[in-house]
Amino acid sequence: MKNLILYFSATGNSLEVARKLSDGLVDCDVENMFTFKEDDLRKYDRVGFVYPCYFLSTPKFILDYVKELKFNSDQYIYAICTVNMYDGNAGHQLASVLSDKGLKLSYYKRLKMVGNYIMDYKMPTEHHVERLLKKARKKYDGIIEDIKNNRTKKAYKRLGYVSNKYYALFEERKLKSQILFTVNDTCIGCGICVKVCPFENIDLIDKKPVWKNECEHCTACIHWCPRTAINYGDKTIKRLRYTNPKTLVSDIFK
Numbered sequence: 113m114k115n116l117i118l119y120f121s122a123t124g125n126s127l128e129v130a131r132k133l134s135d136g137l138v139d140c141d142v143e144n145m146f147t148f149k150e151d152d153l154r155k156y157d158r159v160g161f162v163y164p165c166y167f168l169s170t171p172k173f174i175l176d177y178v179k180e181l182k183f184n185s186d187q188y189i190y191a192i193c194t195v196n197m198y199d200g201n202a203g204h205q206l207a208s209v210l211s212d213k214g215l216k217l218s219y220y221k222r223l224k225m226v227g228n229y230i231m232d233y234k235m236p237t238e239h240h241v242e243r244l245l246k247k248a249r250k251k252y253d254g255i256i257e258d259i260k261n262n263r264t265k266k267a268y269k270r271l272g273y274v275s276n277k278y279y280a281l282f283e284e285r286k287l288k289s290q291i292l293f294t295v296n297d298t299c300i301g302c303g304i305c306v307k308v309c310p311f312e313n314i315d316l317i318d319k320k321p322v323w324k325n326e327c328e329h330c331t332a333c334i335h336w337c338p339r340t341a342i343n344y345g346d347k348t349i350k351r352l353r354y355t356n357p358k359t360l361v362s363d364i365f366k
């Protein structure tokens with residue numbers, strides 16, 4: 113059985129999950145969606161997607177990516193959506209995109225990890241992070257068994273209208289991003305923010321980051337900054353930062 117896992121991860125949760133699943137599934141390639149060059153996936157028996165939920169949805173850039181891929185009609189396709197709490201209609205959205213291509217999302221699961229959306233809420237303490245991740249890690253073996261046995265788990269349509277509305281608000285919010293990012297004097301111009309941005313939305317000008325207007329709010333630049341020098345408005349200033357303890361910053365570099 114040849115396996116492929118395609119992941120997207122800004123702060124490392126989804127990458128931790130992708131790697132754990134790959135350890136459990138023999139003969140499994142793990143690839144970052146944004147650096148993987150192939151769009152023809154027909155040689156794989158199983159294809160999995162591991163990514164974070166954004167605003168009760170599967171991020172639009174992931175749905176757009178999946179639309180372009182080539183699959184086999186008899187492949188086992190699954191997805192694990194990492195969340196802070198609720199995934200809303202995320203699974204059903206991905207299932208619909210696949211269904212439009214004549215394919216089935218055989219297995220979908222939401223996995224509660226640690227919330228990273230620092231623009232909206234405080235980050236947990238190290239102790240709390242460990243507790244949350246311990247709970248998530250207990251689920252890995254079960255998920256691996258499900259996938260190994262090609263089990264099915266339906267992605268139900270849930271909160272369809274609310275999820276769409278909520279995501280539309282998010283799209284509006286993203287338009288204001290450029291002016292809200294700031295960098296303070298502790299910045300050493302290391303350029304890590306540039307390297308972790310999956311959307312190539314940050315330039316280093318005179319050794320300081322400058323944001324363009326393609327931000328997806330993934331929060332990688334804020335959380336991975338080694339000096340805690342990056343903020344979004346003033347709410348993030350006093351908040352702790354979060355990066356998945358099993359993930360290194362170099363794992364996130366595009």
Ligand SMILES: Cc1cc2nc3c(=O)[nH]c(=O)nc-3n(C[C@H](O)[C@H](O)[C@H](O)COP(=O)(O)O)c2cc1C
Binds near residue numbers: 122124126164199
């Ligand atoms: C823009 C944005 C929106 C988010 N929206 C949700 C959400 O609607 N529901 C939820 O439970 N978590 C939400 N989260 C939290 C992430 O889904 C969660 O922290 C995820 O595990 C991060 O994965 P990563 O570390 O692989 O990037 C959001 C995070 C971001 C950055």
